Amino acid sequence: MQEDVLAYAQEDPSSEGPEPLPDPAPADQVDQILQLGGVTASKGKHVIHCLTIIGQIEGHFILPAQNKTTKYEHVIPQLLAVEQDPEIEGLVIILNTVGGDVEAGLAIAELLSGMRKPTVSLVLGGGHSIGVPLAVSARKSFIVPSATMTVHPVRMNGLVLGVPQTLSYFDRMQERIVKFVTENSRISAERFRQLMMNKDELVMDVGTVLDGESAVEEGLIDALGGVSDVIDALYVMIEGRAS
Numbered sequence: 001m002q003e004d005v006l007a008y009a010q011e012d013p014s015s016e017g018p019e020p021l022p023d024p025a026p027a028d029q030v031d032q033i034l035q036l037g038g039v040t041a042s043k044g045k046h047v048i049h050c051l052t053i054i055g056q057i058e059g060h061f062i063l064p065a066q067n068k069t070t071k072y073e074h075v076i077p078q079l080l081a082v083e084q085d086p087e088i089e090g091l092v093i094i095l096n097t098v099g100g101d102v103e104a105g106l107a108i109a110e111l112l113s114g115m116r117k118p119t120v121s122l123v124l125g126g127g128h129s130i131g132v133p134l135a136v137s138a139r140k141s142f143i144v145p146s147a148t149m150t151v152h153p154v155r156m157n158g159l160v161l162g163v164p165q166t167l168s169y170f171d172r173m174q175e176r177i178v179k180f181v182t183e184n185s186r187i188s189a190e191r192f193r194q195l196m197m198n199k200d201e202l203v204m205d206v207g208t209v210l211d212g213e214s215a216v217e218e219g220l221i222d223a224l225g226g227v228s229d230v231i232d233a234l235y236v237m238i239e240g241r242a243s
Helices: 002-009 027-036 072-084 102-113 131-136 164-183 189-196 212-217 227-242
Strands: 038-041 048-058 069-071 090-100 119-127 140-143 148-151 208-211
Touching (some): 048 072, 090 131, 090 227, 119 131, 131 164, 140 212, 140 227, 164 189
Parallel strands (some): 119 140, 119 148
């Protein structure tokens, strides 16, 4: 042991040592990721913000602590800040969600679709239920081949009054989703309703599960791809906007 220490001490001090470790992420950046599920990346060719929408979309009611949630009161201010920040040039939305509150999900999707800055979405794992409008709200959408998207009618948990007014309310809410999805993707309203009302695929419900390739074939998502494709597409939009 003493010989090893002595040999190390006698090494030429001018010789190159091991490469230094990369600088850790700044504390405020780590806090931003932990608290809001987003981060602004400024070391690439362009400054972009990454927003993650994971777990269940939490609306007006707080979900149990063990649930992974995306809180709309966190996301909405982030989107407004991104839109107004002159340094941020584009937005990437990463989705892996089981769905959740319809009103909250549509509110986020409407904000995303109305942004002036370039936006690109990527579905990883799943983009189910109200995750479908969120995925198509970006100007260009991608999905990895192994991801899935579930299209089904509006559902509600808890006590529901079995009266015509309730069914009418569900129908109007469902039409809002159909209209938004078809206006922001290449799928037709008729085909989207067919997928929603499919009785042959889900055991406990009606609807359709689409894998990545099927989602693209149906016109719901623009293209198959991964992170590099998302960044490339966003850079093209940013540079086209600047020219």
